[in-house]
């Protein structure tokens with residue numbers, strides 16, 4: 091059987107990096123997108139290539155329409171198809187709502203939400219004619235529950251949930267599944283601007299008594315992409331240790 095191809099945005103670090111690793115060792119062709127972290131992306135490329143995995147890296151700022159289009163075109167040029175698209179790239183900013191500048195609001199919306207529109211719109215040019223595909227959007231528990239000091243982040247992640255549900259209805263007849271993973275608190279660089287006391291408090295409030303790992307999210311993505319996810323669409327799955335129930 092032909093290998094499946096996955097395109098992962100923001101896969102140089104954190105959750106995207108773990109997803110890239112897991113899909114690569116599970117025999118997918120993997121396109122690893124990065125923007126600023128070239129060193130990390132190259133390191134991951136070398137690690138996976140040495141294991142005999144089929145991987146490529148491509149620099150693109152997915153909040154830019156033409157770079158998002160180039161990323162999808164690169165994937166098609168390398169592997170001729172996209173079976174699984176994982177919209178993972180994201181940034182977080184912590185600020186009191188009244189202190190959020192217009193620039194910061196738009197930056198968060200452009201990277202977290204508009205990028206999903208740009209990459210998905212382009213990828214669907216190739217996925218719809220194939221009548222096959224899986225799209226997995228990475229949202230957040232804050233998109234479900236709302237996070238104070240993160241109104242822009244929460245709004246962008248809630249919008250991804252709405253987009254996932256609407257697109258699942260539209261694309262179901264094309265045999266394309268669209269789902270959302272809404273992670274809880276996951277140990278990545280994204281937590282670097284949160285102080286230790288707050289992290290301890292978040293851990294204590296989690297019924298499973300630990301923070302999540304990028305691998306926790308990667309395993310969920312691999313399941314959704316697998317045959318196990320074939321009858322799942324329009325859903326929000328939240329690996330969060332019970333933090334939001």
Ligand code: NAP
Pocket residue numbers: 099100101102103104105106123124125126127128150151152153178179180181182201228229230231272273274275276277278279280281
């Ligand atoms: P991270 O460790 O900070 O990694 C973020 C990734 O996104 C990096 O690979 C970064 O690439 C990429 N990225 C950022 N802006 C980009 C852009 N304009 N174009 C292309 N790539 C871009 O964060 P993470 O925790 O892994 O987060 C991954 C996703 O999970 C995000 O959507 C985040 O909102 C979501 N999430 C995280 C948590 C958590 O607790 N960590 C919880 C819920 C949801 P470069 O470094 O190469 O620029």
